[in-house]
Amino acid sequence: MSASLTIPDEFLDLMAEKFRMLGDTTRLAILRSLMAGERNVTQVVAETGRGQANVSKHLKLLAEAGLLTRRKEGLQVFYQLSDPVVERLCRLVCETIVESAASEVKRNQSLLVGWSRKP
Amino acid sequence: MSASLTIPDEFLDLMAEKFRMLGDTTRLAILRSLMAGERNVTQVVAETGRGQANVSKHLKLLAEAGLLTRRKEGLQVFYQLSDPVVERLCRLVCETIVESAASEVKRNQSLLVGWSRKP
DNA sequence: CACAAAAATAACTGATCCGGCATATGGTTG
DNA sequence: CAACCATATGCCGGATCAGTTATTTTTGTG
Structure with missing residues (x-):
């Protein structure tokens, strides 16, 4: 019973x-790291296993897009998720991946059943 | 009260x-057109205002990614949304855009109030 | 001040991607 | 078969982007 979604042109971009x-x-990977809480750059680098310069650039992009906030504290800079929609979007997509994997299993099971029934 | 989301590495890609x-x-734009129902390529081209080759290529991409299904009927090929998550994702992002626009308005209003109060 | 640590930036390379044009494919009709 | 229609595909130029390396900026410390 959800009203159909009509997206205005100005929203597309x-x-x-x-x-x-x-x-x-x-x-x-960076966002996943920040879903556990605020992190500084070094921590994100460690948790993602990516290069420091690379992580720094992506953090800047994400912050400019409004998904993260920046907080400076001495030598370190801490980043934090600022857009609650990120986690919801990831959750949704995660679920669909799980579901598609499940239906894949189901399909294979029925194949297996069919195969075992007529040998 | 939502459990924290931990994404497995294999899901990231x-x-x-x-x-x-x-x-x-x-x-x-293509997906928006298909949210109203099944369409053939010509219809999508018309509704999106994009070039035919371009639309055709994007339709192929979307179908390969599992977001659309293809149905051939005579000369025409009809495409249809096959992944219900698409509409939910778009709805969520749309809402956040509306909200951020609303808070922008609010911010400007308070600026305006402050400005009108001390002339 | 010299030095070290954390983060950002610049410059470069390679890959990817979008869009348009032209052309090919496949199916329909006369 | 020829002409035509709807769609797909190959090719190209330009733009964007991700990742690495090296360097710089900023801040704290001895």
């Missing part, structure tokens, strides 16, 4: 930009 | 691919 931010493996 | 599909203005 903004939406695409937000989705594009999530459309990169390294950035997703 | 799949998630990124799905988000990347949504991270393009033309593809979003």
Whole structure:
């Protein structure tokens, strides 16, 4: 019973930009790291296993896109998730991956059943 | 009260691919057109105002990513949304855009109030 | 002041991607 | 078969982007 969604033209670019931010493996790894809480750059680098310069650039992109906030404290800079929609979007997509994997298993099971029934 | 989301490493690429599909203005326009129901290529071309070859290529990408299904009927090929998560993702992002615009208005209003109060 | 640590930036390379043009494919009709 | 229609594909130029390396900026410390 959900009303059909009609997206205004002016939204397309903004939406695409937000989705594009999530459309990169390294950035997703960074966001996942920040979903556990605030982190400084070194911590994110360690948790993602990516290069420091690379992480720094992606953090800047994400902050400019409004997904992160920056907090400076002495030598370190801490980043934090600022857009609650990120986690919800990731959750949704995660679920669909799990579901598609599940239906894949199901399909294979029925194949297996069919195979075992007529040998 | 939502459990914290921990994304497995093997999911990152799949998630990124799905988000990347949504991270393009033309593809979003195509998806919006298909949210109203099944369409053939010519209809999508007309509704999006993009070139035919371009639309055809994006439709192929979206279908390969599992977001669309293809149905051939005579000369025409009809495409249809096959992944219900697309609409939910778009809805979520749309809402955040509206909200951020609303808070922008609010911010400007308070600026305006402050300005009108001390002339 | 000299030095070290954390983060950002510049410059470069290679890959990817979008869009347009032209052309090919496949199916329909006369 | 020829002409035509809807769609797909190959090729190209330009733009964007990710990752690495090296360097710089900023801040704290002895």
